[in-house]
Amino acid sequence: MLPLSETNAIATESARAQITRRLEALIDHERCAFYMKHVMSKSYRVAVVGVTGAVGELILRVLEERQFPVRELVPVASARSAGKTLTFQGATHTVKALAPEVFDGVDLAFFAAGGSISREYAPIAAEKGALVIDNSSAFRLDPDCPLCVPEVNLEAARNPKKGIIANPNCSTTQMVVALKPIYELGGGIKRVVVSTYQAISGAGAQAIEAFKQQSLDVAKGEAPSGTEKLKGQLAQNLLMHWTPDEASGYQEEELKMVHETKKIFGDDSIRVTPNAVRVPVLSGHSEFLAVETNQPLDPAAVREALASMEGVVVMDAFANGVYPKPLDVVGRDEVFVGRIREDVGNPGGITLWVVADNLRKGAATNAVQIAQGLLL
Numbered sequence: 001m002l003p004l005s006e007t008n009a010i011a012t013e014s015a016r017a018q019i020t021r022r023l024e025a026l027i028d029h030e031r032c033a034f035y036m037k038h039v040m041s042k043s044y045r046v047a048v049v050g051v052t053g054a055v056g057e058l059i060l061r062v063l064e065e066r067q068f069p070v071r072e073l074v075p076v077a078s079a080r081s082a083g084k085t086l087t088f089q090g091a092t093h094t095v096k097a098l099a100p101e102v103f104d105g106v107d108l109a110f111f112a113a114g115g116s117i118s119r120e121y122a123p124i125a126a127e128k129g130a131l132v133i134d135n136s137s138a139f140r141l142d143p144d145c146p147l148c149v150p151e152v153n154l155e156a157a158r159n160p161k162k163g164i165i166a167n168p169n170c171s172t173t174q175m176v177v178a179l180k181p182i183y184e185l186g187g188g189i190k191r192v193v194v195s196t197y198q199a200i201s202g203a204g205a206q207a208i209e210a211f212k213q214q215s216l217d218v219a220k221g222e223a224p225s226g227t228e229k230l231k232g233q234l235a236q237n238l239l240m241h242w243t244p245d246e247a248s249g250y251q252e253e254e255l256k257m258v259h260e261t262k263k264i265f266g267d268d269s270i271r272v273t274p275n276a277v278r279v280p281v282l283s284g285h286s287e288f289l290a291v292e293t294n295q296p297l298d299p300a301a302v303r304e305a306l307a308s309m310e311g312v313v314v315m316d317a318f319a320n321g322v323y324p325k326p327l328d329v330v331g332r333d334e335v336f337v338g339r340i341r342e343d344v345g346n347p348g349g350i351t352l353w354v355v356a357d358n359l360r361k362g363a364a365t366n367a368v369q370i371a372q373g374l375l376l
């Protein structure tokens with residue numbers, strides 16, 4: 001009979017072998033090799049697709065500000081922009097036209113060029129070994145692609161099956177950051193009513209230029225230009241101009257908030273009632289939220305929880321005129337929250353006002369934070 005110490009050693013060895021076999025069955029070896037190689041070297045060849053656009057250009061700035069370790073930048077846009085130059089980390093770079101070869105040797109690829117480009121090229125980049133972080137709606141509801149806001153669900157983004165992680169729509173991102181502590185304090189969220197006031201930069205670089213010109217036209221009393229690009233007159237006006245979903249009567253922009261919120265919290269029981277409006281503001285999306293949780297909430301507790309949350313700034317002294325406005329948040333990475341109060345029409349419920357820079361936290365910053373959270 002073996003002595004007890006040896007019996008224990010054999011048992012431990014056998015347990016180790018079993019655990020290893022089980023882990024091996026769970027782990028995708030190629031992805032594991034990717035993470036081992038790059039997490040250990042911590043210096044990346046980074047492609048930005050859509051680098052000449054509103055979001056792509058800002059991804060470069062956020063990578064610089066956060067000193068993300070970029071060994072080599074591969075700036076990519078359409079053939080129209082090929083050969084243009086831009087500056088990144090003090091050096092001049094030449095924009096390349098999108099083609100499968102641009103992803104050769106790329107470790108990390110940010111996509112910000114629209115859904116059809118992402119659908120075609122993100123899988124190619126991932127196949128070539130890059131970790132893809134996509135700003136479009138192409139993969140947001142794909143069950144094999146995590147939809148990530150680091151303050152809420154970074155863990156869900158580890159080891160993505162297809163090598164693609166989706167960034168949520170800007171209006172969803174700022175909302176779920178504010179909802180996170182409310183979800184925890186209230187033992188889950190039953191319902192959210194959300195009205196958005198979305199800035200024109202959410203429609204991209206050309207829309208920004210069209211809106212500036214249209215505002216000048218209208219101020220001069222001339223006929224507004226750019227009505228095709230802006231889908232109407234936005235200067236001195238409000239529009240609901242996103243793609244309509246005929247079956248439901250909602251806009252696709254609104255339905256994104258319904259489905260993305262459930263996926264990010266991993267809770268299909270959350271009911272979201274959205275209404276999206278484009279406002280004549282250059283940057284900074286604002287949202288009114290009315291939230292009902294499983295347990296009634298005290299506004300003071302919600303204020304305290306939000307104030308102690310990383311990535312949130314509470315600006316809430318309404319009696320003194322203090323509440324977040326788009327001009328307060330442009331250029332900032334945090335989500336700003338004010339007007340935290342009990343819902344007068346639904347006691348125990350909470351209402352709040354949430355404002356964020358849609359190009360930063362709504363897109364570029366969130367994308368870079370995902371990369372930081374997973375790779376650094």
Ligand code: NAP
Nearest residue numbers: 050052053054055077078081112113114135136202204205
């Ligand atoms: P944008 O300003 O219009 O920029 C579009 C970019 O895509 C440009 O760099 C453009 O390059 C490039 N592009 C267009 N066609 C291309 C092609 N065939 N091949 C390669 N590149 C091409 O748009 P954006 O506002 O930055 O939005 C980019 C993506 O982010 C969209 O999917 C959008 O829904 C999403 N998003 C935007 C926001 C926001 O607040 N703006 C927020 C969240 C998510 P050229 O200059 O060469 O045409």
Ligand code: 2RA
Nearest residue numbers: 169170171198202203
């Ligand atoms: C918008 N949410 O503001 C969109 C941008 N992805 O139009």
